[in-house]
Amino acid sequence: MREVSIIGIGQTSVDEHWNKSLRELAGEAIFAALFDAGINSIDGIFVGNMMSAMLSKQDSLGIFINDWLGMPGLEAIKIEAACGSGAAALRAGIMAVSSGEMDYVVVAGVEKMTESLPIETTEALATAADADYEAAQGLSFVALNALIMRRYLHEYGWNHTHFAPFSINAHANALKNPYARLHEAISESDYNRARMIADPINLLDASPTGDGAAALVLSPLSSSTANHKKRVKIIGSASSTDSIAVHSREKLLWLSAAENSAKKAYSQAGITPEMIDLFEVHDAFSIMSALSLEACGFAQPGQAPRLALDGEIFPDGSLPITTLGGLKARGHPVGATGIYQIVEVVQQLRGEAGPAQILTANIGMAQNIGGSGATIITHILSNDRLP
Amino acid sequence: MREVSIIGIGQTSVDEHWNKSLRELAGEAIFAALFDAGINSIDGIFVGNMMSAMLSKQDSLGIFINDWLGMPGLEAIKIEAACGSGAAALRAGIMAVSSGEMDYVVVAGVEKMTESLPIETTEALATAADADYEAAQGLSFVALNALIMRRYLHEYGWNHTHFAPFSINAHANALKNPYARLHEAISESDYNRARMIADPINLLDASPTGDGAAALVLSPLSSSTANHKKRVKIIGSASSTDSIAVHSREKLLWLSAAENSAKKAYSQAGITPEMIDLFEVHDAFSIMSALSLEACGFAQPGQAPRLALDGEIFPDGSLPITTLGGLKARGHPVGATGIYQIVEVVQQLRGEAGPAQILTANIGMAQNIGGSGATIITHILSNDRLP
Numbered sequence: 001m002r003e004v005s006i007i008g009i010g011q012t013s014v015d016e017h018w019n020k021s022l023r024e025l026a027g028e029a030i031f032a033a034l035f036d037a038g039i040n041s042i043d044g045i046f047v048g049n050m051m052s053a054m055l056s057k058q059d060s061l062g063i064f065i066n067d068w069l070g071m072p073g074l075e076a077i078k079i080e081a082a083c084g085s086g087a088a089a090l091r092a093g094i095m096a097v098s099s100g101e102m103d104y105v106v107v108a109g110v111e112k113m114t115e116s117l118p119i120e121t122t123e124a125l126a127t128a129a130d131a132d133y134e135a136a137q138g139l140s141f142v143a144l145n146a147l148i149m150r151r152y153l154h155e156y157g158w159n160h161t162h163f164a165p166f167s168i169n170a171h172a173n174a175l176k177n178p179y180a181r182l183h184e185a186i187s188e189s190d191y192n193r194a195r196m197i198a199d200p201i202n203l204l205d206a207s208p209t210g211d212g213a214a215a216l217v218l219s220p221l222s223s224s225t226a227n228h229k230k231r232v233k234i235i236g237s238a239s240s241t242d243s244i245a246v247h248s249r250e251k252l253l254w255l256s257a258a259e260n261s262a263k264k265a266y267s268q269a270g271i272t273p274e275m276i277d278l279f280e281v282h283d284a285f286s287i288m289s290a291l292s293l294e295a296c297g298f299a300q301p302g303q304a305p306r307l308a309l310d311g312e313i314f315p316d317g318s319l320p321i322t323t324l325g326g327l328k329a330r331g332h333p334v335g336a337t338g339i340y341q342i343v344e345v346v347q348q349l350r351g352e353a354g355p356a357q358i359l360t361a362n363i364g365m366a367q368n369i370g371g372s373g374a375t376i377i378t379h380i381l382s383n384d385r386l387p
Numbered sequence: 388m389r390e391v392s393i394i395g396i397g398q399t400s401v402d403e404h405w406n407k408s409l410r411e412l413a414g415e416a417i418f419a420a421l422f423d424a425g426i427n428s429i430d431g432i433f434v435g436n437m438m439s440a441m442l443s444k445q446d447s448l449g450i451f452i453n454d455w456l457g458m459p460g461l462e463a464i465k466i467e468a469a470c471g472s473g474a475a476a477l478r479a480g481i482m483a484v485s486s487g488e489m490d491y492v493v494v495a496g497v498e499k500m501t502e503s504l505p506i507e508t509t510e511a512l513a514t515a516a517d518a519d520y521e522a523a524q525g526l527s528f529v530a531l532n533a534l535i536m537r538r539y540l541h542e543y544g545w546n547h548t549h550f551a552p553f554s555i556n557a558h559a560n561a562l563k564n565p566y567a568r569l570h571e572a573i574s575e576s577d578y579n580r581a582r583m584i585a586d587p588i589n590l591l592d593a594s595p596t597g598d599g600a601a602a603l604v605l606s607p608l609s610s611s612t613a614n615h616k617k618r619v620k621i622i623g624s625a626s627s628t629d630s631i632a633v634h635s636r637e638k639l640l641w642l643s644a645a646e647n648s649a650k651k652a653y654s655q656a657g658i659t660p661e662m663i664d665l666f667e668v669h670d671a672f673s674i675m676s677a678l679s680l681e682a683c684g685f686a687q688p689g690q691a692p693r694l695a696l697d698g699e700i701f702p703d704g705s706l707p708i709t710t711l712g713g714l715k716a717r718g719h720p721v722g723a724t725g726i727y728q729i730v731e732v733v734q735q736l737r738g739e740a741g742p743a744q745i746l747t748a749n750i751g752m753a754q755n756i757g758g759s760g761a762t763i764i765t766h767i768l769s770n771d772r773l774p
Contacts, residue, residue, distance in 0.1 A: 001486050001487040001488070021519065050446060051440070051446075052514075053438070053440055053441055053511070053514045054440055054441055056518060057510070057513070057514055057518045057522060058514055058517075058518035058519075059437060059438075059467060059469060059514035059515055060467070060468060060469040060514070060515045060631060060757055060758055060761060060762065061467075062467075062468055062475075062628075062762065063468070063628045063629075063631050063757065063758065063761045063762050064517070064631050066628055067628070067630045067631045067632070067635070067761075072628060072629055072630060072643075073627050073628060073629075073643070073644070073647055074627075074628055075478070075625075075626040075627065075628070076468075076626075076628050076762065077466055077467070077468045077475045077478070077479070077626075077762070078466070078467045078468065079464055079465070079466060079467075079479075080446060080447070080448075080449075080464070080465045080466075080467055081447060081449055081450070081463075081464045081465065082446060082447040088449075088464045091462070091464070092464070092466075092479055092482070095479070095482040095483050095486045095488055096482050098486040098487075098488065099388050099482045099485040099486030099487075100388040100485075100486075101388070101482055101485070123444070124440070126444070127439075127440045127444055127445055127446035127447070128446055128447045130445075130451070131443060131444045131445035132408065132445075135444060238462075239462040239463075239464075240460050240461075240462065241449075241450045241453055241454070241459060241460060241461055241462070241463050242450075242459055242460075243454045243459060244447060244450050244451050244454045245454070248454070256459075256460070257460070260460055370447055370450065371447055371450065374447060374450045374454075375447065375449065375450050375463065375464070
């Protein structure tokens with residue numbers, strides 16, 4: 001099995017892109033990634049997307065985007081795993097390269113969410129939950145997360161305000177990211193006073209939707225390329241799953257798929273959690289940051305808010321998270337999010353994160369979640385500066 | 388890169404399954420495939436599906452089905468490439484095994500189309516076309532194929548009635564397949580008198596929708612398994628693409644993606660087209676059978692109707708096609724179709740096709756098409772009876 005590296009990255013800003021279609025957004029990110037990699041010929045393309053059929057009446061996104069790129073003939077498919085579609089597409093791309101089927105592969109994530117009515121977007125997002133046993137009962141996606149957060153507060157004795165650092169950190173970091181959706185610092189009192197969405201989740205616990213695309217170029221680690229020095233290695237890649245319906249889980253407050261995929265990725269990478277220099281968590285809601293940190297071994301069960309309150313998750317802390325804004329402030333164009341996370345880790349590992357740069361960034365982790373913890377995919381990357 | 392074999396198959400009938408949900412259908416096919424393979428533990432699951440988000444309000448089908456199987460923790464994703472979703476999922480499954488990432492993999496295709504209003508199904512099918520330049524102009528999927536067939540009749544001088552053998556053969560073969568949607572022999576005069584759908588495509592040129600699921604179990608060829616003797620080898624697997632919009636193609640009547648993927652698959656298998664004993668074509672419309680036969684080298688351009696009129700496509704001809712009914716009569720539950728085709732080739736190569744058995748079945752080919760020729764995936768399988 002061949003090792004795989006990332007040799008190019010590209011992204012659009014996350015925004016309301018009224019003047020750009022789904023294919024234009026994807027093309028912009030992919031051309032940027034190809035330019036960054038210094039190549040103009042690839043063997044295949046894997047597209048992560050969740051909602052284009054429902055919101056843009058366009059499916060078959062693999063060929064749709066491939067066609068737009070002007071690269072007929074390539075193998076091109078779409079991968080879907082709800083909000084984990086981006087990282088799931090990366091998994092497929094990695095397997096295509098590691099198997100030897102392909103050498104140079106583009107993996108892209110794209111989503112266009114802001115042209116639809118909010119009710120349409122909410123309905124499309126709800127297809128990630130169990131249609132028969134959750135969505136049909138009126139449980140929206142935010143409502144499911146609210147049930148989980150309510151239980152967490154009850155079980156571990158925290159107050160809502162103790163989650164403020166997650167959102168404050170994300171918003172502060174996004175100020176340094178030109179591609180982020182929200183450029184607005186928030187204070188603890190802003191957080192406490194924000195409009196309630198689904199008790200106890202308020203507006204500043206929730207990530208914003210958005211239009212956006214991000215892309216990667218993969219190659220075998222052994223390939224010599226023009227951009228050799230910018231190469232980042234994929235040293236861990238693992239996916240795990242849990243029940244789709246939240247009520248079926250053995251432990252409501254434990255992301256077993258996060259634990260399993262992280263453990264597998266640590267083992268592949270030959271590292272312990274302490275060696276991770278930064279962690280792009282899937283903070284679709286602040287409760288998810290806490291659960292993810294705990295399941296991945298960075299905090300004891302029920303203790304992630306302590307890590308946040310102690311400032312360890314900030315850029316100068318022991319485990320910086322959401323270093324370029326996270327889902328909360330960079331924005332969450334769902335099928336693209338998993339690729340944005342990887343692009344951002346690569347920016348950090350290359351030392352190209354600008355004012356958001358984490359100084360000791362040699363090993364970075366990203367975790368992408370589909371559903372309320374149903375599909376969880378963990379990637380660990382490293383640069384060539386490691387001994 | 389490890390070679391891959393198919394060690395288990397399963398399928399439901401294609402029908403109006405009012406009493407079975409999407410997960411029950413998929414589960415039925417997958418459990419049958421696992422039972423057939425004689426194993427109860429797998430490493431991952433790849434699901435081909437096109438329309439569940441639009442028609443059943445359920446996305447995230449990988450974990451959705453994995454959950455239903457009672458196999459939490461497995462990597463599980465959905466692959467979509469319109470009507471080519473089934474074979475695209477198989478491609479992903481093959482890469483997972485050939486890369487060494489996984490040993491035992493389930494690849495399933497499932498689609499539930501008959502609970503929706505016809506207009507909803509038509510709209511969902513149209514997402515395989517170009518939303519901006521085709522669907523938005525009112526071009527339904529059958530209308531696109533009608534334009535192609537009209538041009539074919541004009542260009543090559545055939546009459547509509549010359550396509551009758553494709554449908555007659557499919558319907559006759561489906562009589563011998565208990566899983567087929569239609570069990571009704573048709574005559575040339577039935578074909579000629581059928582209700583017009585989109586001129587020149589009439590009802591007996593078009594495949595019926597349906598609910599159904601089919602599944603495969605893959606393993607490395609080198610694995611020793613209980614069902615060793617039933618093992619079928621995947622000796623060719625290739626995917627190619629063309630423009631999504633039909634008007635962008637250089638040649639309207641030439642499926643370049645079929646030619647490219649077939650040539651690549653022949654080369655991988657080390658065979659010539661003459662060595663193929665049976666061919667499961669993607670006869671969503673009878674015109675597609677003709678174009679596919681020509682692009683794959685079985686007939687000169689414009690001459691596929693001659694092959695059919697000469698009886699060569701019938702079970703006792705030189706190249707039997709749609710041996711268990713094809714899309715036309717087995718039925719076309721779109722995301723499942725590519726897997727049904729593979730299941731049927733395996734039945735033939737194992738000698739388990741019952742009254743539909745092709746006597747000299749040692750090498751079989753299946754071709755699955757997404758869109759009007761946009762994504763075309765070719766698989767070639769062989770049994771162990773080859774010298």
